[in-house]
Amino acid sequence: MNRQEYRNRGRQWRGWIVAAAVASLALTGAAGAAADGSSAARTFLEGVAAYGEGDYGAAVAAFETIAASGIRNPRLYYNLGNAHLKNGDLGPAILWYERALKLAPDDPDLNFNHAYALSLATDERETPPASIYRILFFWRHLASPGATAVVALVFNGLFWLVMTVRFFRRKKALKGIARPLLAIALIFTATAIYNYYEAASAREGIVLPETAPVRSGLSEDATQLFVLHAGAKVVIEGEKEGFFRIYFSDGKIGWVTRSHIGRI
Amino acid sequence: MIHSAGKIIVAALAVMAGAAWLLSASAFAASVQASVDRNAAALGESIQLQVSATGVQQGDVDVAPIRDFKVISRGESRSLHVVNGRQTQEITFNYTLIPVKAGNLRIPPLEVRTPEGTYSTLKIDVVVSEKQQGESDEQDIFVLAEVSNDAPYEGEQLVYTFHFYRSFRISDARLQKPAFSGFTAEQIGKEQSDITVIKGRRFHRNTLSFILIPLSTGLKTIEPAVLEYDVIQRDHRGGSSPFDFDSLFGGPFFNTGRVETRTLQTRPIDVAVRPLPDYHGPHPFSGLVGKMDIRAALEKHALKAGESATLTIVVEGSGNIPDAEAPVVDLPDGFKVYEDAPREDIALDGNGYSGKKTFRMALVPLEPGDYRLAPARLTYFDTASETYETRETAPFSLTVLKREAEEEMRVVPAPVAGNGPAKQKVAFTGRDILPIKDDLSALENQRPLPLPAFLGLLGVPAILFVLAGGIFLFTRKSDDPADIMARRARISLKSAGAAGIEDDAFLSCLYRALVSAILSRAGVQGESLTWTEAEAILGPADVPVEVRQAASALLERIESARFGGKPLDARERNRLLSETRDVVRRIS
Incomplete structure (x- = not known):
């Protein structure tokens, strides 16, 4: 066996060892994930059963346990909105519907129930001032952030594929395709980045209790300026000493106890 | 000997420390007390009441038992005291009391509810004299209230006017208008401000008016309106005159005076609301009270069967015109009526409501013929003559022609049974939400692609392109x-x-x-x-x-x-x- 053959044998063994390690790690992770998944599934089915039996409090507890474990799913959030609404908790119901809408803005069931919940809210929702971002990215409400990111990646990949073919094959016919692909990729990339910005800023919230006094300062003794009711949507402008500074509509600004507002 | 003396000293110190602890504990037990700034006042003057609760974190005072005074809450304040190293919190509830009558009045014991328990204050007696602050010629500042009619009929409108006169500068005046119990009340316009002269003295006057309509008969009392204001008490060094309110240098920046809060109140006003006389007229009473009239117009007097003619009826006048309802129009058989929403053109001024209310209805005769429409009538109570009056429009004649044959042939027949149901809008018949989603796809974690990963994936094709191009250029065989x-x-x-x-x-x-x-x-x-x-x-x-x-x-x-x-x-x-x-x- 010469030196070259030894080297080849060594490479083969090294490959097997790495493959075995990866497989064992994958199996260990899969087992853990399966155990977690089984527990979540059981809790979920318990929540569904409780909802069916009219025990909405138990359904809320089950679904919130799953959500607290880190699962982020519009269907789960939708169920939480339903359970809260049936349980008489209008504020949390609208909060979970709003969270679900962030992930699946085009779900018809979700939109129907969300509209129903909003019809029960006391405070009239005033149209927020049209921001330049909202005008520029008007189409972003038509697709979920995940779908937008995927479309951006696909069109970006297609554009560079066409560019590569053009570079190596000198196909002039592809010139007409490259520009539209680039335009679409840029639009969806900008939209996706704005979605990331919005998710990171997380500035909106929902009033959770039946009534939430909005005060002029950071204490319960501060003058009550106005009162918001469950389900009212506010913009959170800041946070200080256990209070949120909120903006409801033109001229209606003040401080609300932090626990009275749920961030969307 | 010395050893036993030391023991005695230590024991004495321990007893003293224990006594001090007990004393301090008793000193810091929760307690409440009420106090006033004075026990004698005149009608129209205010008294400051303070209820202090010591050693509690929060509390609530029940002031409902106070009957002899109008109570205005002034909020609460908190303070922290440190005595012998121990902290004690005190909450003070502040109220302004305005006597509602003269005599020996009493502030009864007030209950203070706290998490630690319910405590009670002691009663306080206050002597209120008859001397009333009001329209005295000697006053530099006073308030007046009046009504345009203190014996109105039920449904008759009256105007309540509040005047505030002052001859010197004040700041931050705050009016607590009466509750107007037993009336519907609406403010007339905005507050008016002018300058008037009363017996040679020049006063600034602010006027605020409300239109009132009694809801029932009987004696009603309009409670006093209370006006609070801050007045700047100047130092005597300046020697300023009470008439220098226009002085440029009279403002707080150049004045070393202090601000004092005072109150004024009007007299209560009794209004005897009279019931309307019994009505036995032939036409139904419209419920309107005031001065009313009615007129009507028919759009056309000849038309074909099936066509429509618009009848417009206008009820106008002054009084409770907003309550006017569409007058009843007696129509012959064979007419269909489609009513529009009424249109109001009603103004509210110093004389109350006045204007008109227009009712439009489309009349559709179904059969040809000559018709005579009865006049529209309106029966109301005239407050000037104190009698029921009936106004009516002129009768209308209407000629309805037969529809021409060819036109009838052009008419598309309505769908009949067997050819399918008539189309109609689908409306909700119940309200509920859609059910939950019970499939396990709700457990799929849809975590968003992290931004760095998204940007990385976005850059991968470009990087690959650059790498491939570079390698190609580097390894390309020369043609030279x-x-x-x-x-x-x-x-x-x-x-x-x-x-x-x-x-x-x-x-x-x-x-x-x-x-x-x-x-x-x-x-x-x-x-x-x-x-x-x-x-x-x-x-x-x-x-x-x-x-x-x-x-x-x-x-x-x-x-x-x-x-x-x-x-x-x-x-x-x-x-x-x-x-x-x-x-x-x-x-x-």
């Missing part, structure tokens, strides 16, 4: 003939040096390497050269003479060997290979 021939020379030399190569092949490789190197220098492609051609190429190419000569000689030797057929020994092969390598290198 000089490069091609130089490469061929290197390859041929490499082939010539391979082990086990035959003599013919060896010599061919050497020949091709040498020729390629020479042609590379000329920048042309080719396969063969004679030694004279080689000289001709290398001459103008600035190749040193010895190299040219060596190349020519070597080329000649290789050709001789190739075509001579004499086998080469190893030594000769190595020498030829070595020399060729050397020449090729020097030519290149």
Whole structure:
């Protein structure tokens, strides 16, 4: 066996060892994930059963346990909105519907129930001032952030594929395709980045209790300026000493106890 | 002896510490007390009441038992006291009390509810004298309230007017209007402000009016309106006059005075609301009270059956005109009526509501004929004459013609049973939400792609493109003939040096390497050269003479060997290979 053959044998063994390690790690992770998944599934089915039996409090507890474990799913959030609404908790119901809408803005069931919940809210929702971002990215409400990111990646990949073919094959016919692909990729990339910005800023919230006094300062003794009711949507402008500074509509600004507002 | 004295001292200190602790504990137990700033006042003056709760975190005072005073809450304040290293919190509830009558009045014991329990204050007696602050000519500031009619009929509107007169500067006046119990009340316009002169004195006057409509009969009392204001008490050093409210230097920036809060209140006003007289007229009473009229107009007086004519009825006047309802119009059989929403054109001014309410209805006769429509009537209570009045419009005549035959033929028949149901809008008949989603896809974690990963994936195709292009450009074979021939020379030399190569092949490789190197220098492609051609190429190419000569000689030797057929020994092969390598290198 010469030196070259030894080297080849060594490479083969090294490959097997790495493959075995990866497989064992994958199996260990899969087992853990399966155990977690089984527990979540059981809790979920318990929540569904409780909802069916009219025990909405138990359904809320089950679904919130799953959500607290880190699962982020519009269907789960939708169920939480339903359970809260049936349980008489209008504020949390609208909060979970709003969270679900962030992930699946085009779900018809979700939109129907969300509209129903909003019809029960006391405070009239005033149209927020049209921001330049909202005008520029008007189409972003038509697709979920995940779908937008995927479309951006696909069109970006297609554009560079066409560019590569053009570079190596000198196909002039592809010139007409490259520009539209680039335009679409840029639009969806900008939209996706704005979605990331919005998710990171997380500035909106929902009033959770039946009534939430909005005060002029950071204490319960501060003058009550106005009162918001469950389900009212506010913009959170800041946070200080256990209070949120909120903006409801033109001229209606003040401080609300932090626990009275749920961030969307 | 000394030892026992020490024990006594230690025991005494312990007893004292214990006593001090007990005292401090009792001192910091929760307690409440009520106090007023004075026990004697005149009608129209206010009294400040403070209820203090010590040693509690929060509390609530029940002031409902106070009957002899109008109570205005002034909020609460908190303070922290530190005594002997212990902190005690005190909450003080502040109220302004305004006597509602003269005499020996009482503030009864007030309950203070705290998490620690319910405590009670002691009663406080206050003597209130008859002297009333009000319309005295001597007053620099006073308030007045009046109604336009203190004996209105039920449903008759009256105007409540509040006046605030002042001859000097005040700041931050706050009005607590009466509750107007037993009336519907609406403010008339905005607050009016002017300057008036009363018995030679110049006053600033603010006026606020409300339109009131009694809801029931009987004696109603409009509670006093309370006005609070802050007045700047000036230092006597300035010697300022009460009439200098326009003075530029009278403002707080140039005044060293202090601000004091005072209250004024109007007298309560009794209003005796009279019931309307019994009505026995032939036409129904509309419920309107005031001065009313009615008029009507019919859009056209001749039309075909099935067409519509608009009847417009206008009820106008002053009084409770907003309550006017569409007058009843008696129509013959065979008419269909479609009513529009009424249109209001009603104003509210110092005399109350006045304007008109317009009712429009489309009349559709179904059968031809000559019709006479009864007049529209309105019965209301006239407050001026104190009688029921009936107004009516003129009667209308209407000629309805038969629909022409051809027009009837053009009429599209309504769908009949068997040809499908009539179309109608689908409306909700119940309200509920849609059910939950019970499939396990709700457990799929839809975590968004992290931004760095998204940006990374976005950049991957571009990076791959740049890498591929770079590699391509780096490894691309040159099209230059000089490069091609130089490469061929290197390859041929490499082939010539391979082990086990035959003599013919060896010599061919050497020949091709040498020729390629020479042609590379000329920048042309080719396969063969004679030694004279080689000289001709290398001459103008600035190749040193010895190299040219060596190349020519070597080329000649290789050709001789190739075509001579004499086998080469190893030594000769190595020498030829070595020399060729050397020449090729020097030519290149």
